[in-house]
Amino acid sequence: MNNRRNTAPAKGRKKPVRLRRSRSFLVTLIKLGLAFLLLWIMVAVFYYLWALTFDISTIGQMPQRSSIYDRNGTFYSRTVGENRVVVHYDQVSPNFVNALISREDSRFYEHHGIDPLGIARAAIRNLLFGGMKQGASTITQQLARNSFPLGGKTFNRKFLEAAMAFRIEMEMSKEQILELYMNRIYFGSGLYGVEAASQSYFGCPASDMDLSQAALLAGLIRSPNRFSPLNNMDASITQRNVVLGRMVELGSITRAQLEKAEEEIITPSQKNLVNPLNSWAVDAILHELEQVVALDRIDTGGLKIDTTIDAGLQRAAEVSLSKRLHEVEQGKEFRLQHHVAKGAEPEEPLQGALLAIDNAGGGITAIVGGRDFAKSKYNRALVAMRQVGSSAKPFVYEEAFRKGVITPETPVSDAPLNSADLPPNSRAYNPQNSDGTFGGYLPAKEGLVHSRNTMSVRIGVKTGLGDIAGAMEHLGLAEHIPRYPSICLGSFESTLRNLTTAYTALATGGRKLQPHLIEQVTDSEGTILYRASHGRIPTLDPTAARTTTALLTEVLTRGTAARSSTLGLKKPAAGKTGTTDHFVDAWFLGYTQGLTCGVWVGFDHPKTIMHGGYGAELALPIWVDVIQSAAADHFAAGPLL
Structure with a gap:
């Protein structure tokens, strides 16, 4: 009995102990849970505060290419940079929006940036199949990491990305x-944003994408270069079909729509991928853009660049220059001069350049800096310094007319020069005429029309070499022109741009135009960042300029450029040939009522082109081709006087 009494209470005492232990364990769990929750709250607050340090307003500032338009307002090309065209949400096909959400974030409209269910689903699949087979980033998380420098692939970045x-x-x-996501994301093949991708892959704006195209594009996002239809069409079609299947699962489309979309044949073409640096015109435009718009604004992109380039005239100039130079190289004289065997190519290609300016406002309508932009990007129209030769003579005569030293009918000797014809203390100077002959007294105008060297030097010396050089410097031909008799024959160097610009002063009756390629630049909001001034600088006497133009029209009808009519010239025009010693440089500078155009032909390393390589033989044919082109008909071509 005593044993029973002692046993019963012992068993009774064990229950409170177990209860206390259970309660203690539960309290511990609660404390740990609260501590864990507090820790996560602290982590969340920390990363959210960190997230607040980023300027979220910059999320819409996406680098993109700027658009270049020709003088008629027609799209011409794009600048360098990320090939992106930013569009608004309502400018994207609903087909793509649905395909994107189905592919990347089916619960997009249900979460607040982070999808716990998506994370759990991805974790389970990764555990079942091993490795990281499926990610859990929402569209918003992808936008965050593609918009801000959040760091590498670490847990730290994932927390910050979520915040x-x-x-x-x-x-x-x-x-x-x-909208921000669709404009920012990369679609492979150098294409950023849905608009650039749609235009390049399918040749249509993003608003016009059909279901099959939209699904294909959405399928590229996870591995854009690998799945690009330009790199792997089979892979892109496979991904398209995966997206379509997912859309059926989610009820976005019907089975019939899927089958129709899968049957569609998509054949993307690289021809829609614009290479912004494939022409002399675009290259020159980009250089000028850097002079008129801040570099950081250019880098941002999204600019609308209205230019003065005439696409048709530019094309005509490029084709003519390439064709005519090839014809010269195939000629007998050229091959003999450079010992080129039949069927072989010359060691150094003959080069050329062309610049055309609109006489109405100074806009450069065509610019060709060489024979082949792909082989040499050296722009001979803008930077190559070459001796100008007889193309300088019109300015000698204009200054003489201005000062009243001569009239077109004043008799001037065409005999060889002697010391009496030169300034005091000058060295002996006895230039030959191009045809090797000399004459007696001829009307002064014949010296310009037939490019007589001896007559031109006599007129220049009589006018005053200081005044001649000063007038040429004022025209911008060169900064410092030596006061030698040879400057009357263009013994100094200049660029095709400067020489053509000087001729605009003759074309306009005395006012030199300010050549430019960019008419206006506006940003994506329509704010004007730059507008051309259309300057006209008085440089020549109007009466003397008109008198000179009258003689230059005769150059084309009965002078050194008389063959222009057989080349096809039908418009009223004025101009001057130019050839330097030993046929090293060949020029033709001329103008109609609406256009001033200059052409140069020669080698990059100065040497004789060929015997008889006058400006009328080498440069004039190119000039006539351009002036008589269909594109040139859009410019005034009435009488010059």
């Missing part, structure tokens, strides 16, 4: 997030 996604969701609507 940024939450902040974006709190401050932006779902449509805004989708």
